[in-house]
Amino acid sequence: MISQQVMTYADFMNAPKRRDRAATRTALLEAARRRFAEQGFDGTGVREIAADAGVDATLIFRYFGSKKDLFAEAVKGEIPEGVGDPDAGPAALAEAMAREVVLEDRAGHGGGEHPLLVMLRSAGRPEVRAALREEVCGRYLADLESRFDGGDADLRAELVGALLIGMGVMRSVVASPVLSDAEPDRVAALVVEMVAALENKP
Amino acid sequence: MISQQVMTYADFMNAPKRRDRAATRTALLEAARRRFAEQGFDGTGVREIAADAGVDATLIFRYFGSKKDLFAEAVKGEIPEGVGDPDAGPAALAEAMAREVVLEDRAGHGGGEHPLLVMLRSAGRPEVRAALREEVCGRYLADLESRFDGGDADLRAELVGALLIGMGVMRSVVASPVLSDAEPDRVAALVVEMVAALENKP
DNA sequence: CAAGTAAGTCATCGGTCGATGACAAACGCT
DNA sequence: AGCGTTTGTCATCGACCGATGACTTACTTG
Known part of the structure; x- marks a missing residue:
């Protein structure tokens, strides 16, 4: 007993x-x-x-x-809402997104990878690809595009999205230590520089 | 007969x-x-x-x-050699890489996707990831890094690599039509702007 | 033409996968 | 305590996978 x-x-x-x-x-x-x-x-x-x-x-x-x-x-589900000030420029939004997708340690968000990167690693399935396209284009890129002036805002927004996704791939798939070990503030500053270079370029 | x-x-x-x-x-x-x-x-x-x-x-x-x-x-095998003038700046190299990885229609190169993107889609396998890291870091990023001045050349090279890979992902995995339909020269010009923004930034 | 070799096919194996239904045990309620 | 419900487990199914070895058919060579 x-x-x-x-x-x-x-x-x-x-x-x-x-x-x-x-x-x-x-x-x-x-x-x-x-x-x-x-x-x-x-x-x-x-x-x-x-x-x-x-x-x-x-x-x-x-x-x-x-x-x-x-x-x-x-x-599904835990994908965060749009971040940052709605009136801020694209560079500020890109910085917030960069911190969210790749620089955040995500300890509080369930501990795992960002859902976008999880989906990216399962992109062999057509359904997953469709959901990924929906998510990326419908949410992230649309928000970015609305903050660009000029004719090809969609293209410039897509280049910013490519940079962010590529950073995620570098850290999570290629597993290069450079991005992981770098200071987040330094990385964010460089991202801001790159995105700012896209503003007001006819 | x-x-x-x-x-x-x-x-x-x-x-x-x-x-x-x-x-x-x-x-x-x-x-x-x-x-x-x-x-x-x-x-x-x-x-x-x-x-x-x-x-x-x-x-x-x-x-x-x-x-x-x-x-x-x-x-393996058909991965092209380093492109462009060895003495040119990082922006010129990035432009050449962008044309090679994503903008080229690749009709003459076997007709298929760039090998890096093929590997990327099979990155669930650890061996594939290792080969991918080898390829990306050892060849592409090393070449980029050598053309940056300043302390964190590795980080800036990695951001350029992230942009290029992200462009490939956008076109090939997410299948957003924006990058595919855009004029290659226009895209290349924007990439040059972004990379140039990374030069000479202490 | 005949013999030998190389190219292509067939049947099948062992293993793993996602998924199902029958069964055993712990929980909650009266 | 006793009973029904819920939670977890076991055995197993059918399909598909990568891979092997025996077999058939076409080409080559003398």
Whole structure:
């Protein structure tokens, strides 16, 4: 019989795990985010995710329906809203985006990679590519484009988007240490310089 | 018996295909490049590639050893050498690289995507990521870095690399039409502006 | 033309994948 | 305490994957 006051280590190890639907769901989601971010959709198996979460793989299908649905829920939702002052110039917005996508350590945002980069690593799937295009063009680029003056604001906005995405790829896929080790303020200053060079150029 | 002078359409269709090792190998390589570029390594099956080439999947293993070896050979080799004047500034080199990676229609270079972008789409595999890092850092960034003056030449070179890779991602993965439809000269001019903004900034 | 070699095909193996349904055990309510 | 519900597990299915070896067919050579 186990005493109410003292629980030995053996008791702790042999104790049946607590059953908690919400906690299990969250554990699966976090494990999925980690694995998908690291290995992409195709490179990650449901058994792998479940093992990370410490449960059986069957629960993925009970709680999320399918692997695709799990991916969608892992990626969706936590994408942040538009950042910064709506009246500021494109350089200020680009700086805020750069900090959000690549420079932030993201410790408070679920700990994982930015959803855009997670999707980017699973871009073999056409559905993922479509969602990525939707997200990038509909949200980020549209916001940037509205702050450029001149005829080809769309092109210049796209170049800024390319710079930001490329920074994410450099850090997360190519894994070059330069961007990771650099001082965020210094990187942000350089990004501002590059974007400012695009303003008021007919 | 088929006449030596006249071959009917039915004869053509029923004729056994010509057996040519070199031609088959090339057909497999081209099909592999297309498929890998479009769907990534994991998303592409050997039977798929072989069907595109019009042969049996077994030949892949006979000619290349394994699917991985086929991928390596499909990606390797045709990466172009350093471009442009070695004494030119970083902006000139960046312009040349931009034309090579994203603006070129690549019709003469095998018709497919740039090898860097092909690798990028298969970056779920750690080996591919390692090769990609090797290629990007060892070749492209090193060349850029040597043309920057100042303390953090590596960081500024990496930002230029991020811009170029991001442009490739925008065109090839996100498939935004803006970059594809824009005039290459106009895009190149904007890239030069952005890179020039990084020069001589302590 | 006949024999030998090379090119292409067929059948199949072992493994892994996503997904399903039956089953066992812990929880909550009365 | 007892019972129904919820949570987690096990066994397994069918499809597909990369890969192998035996076999068939076309080309080459003498």
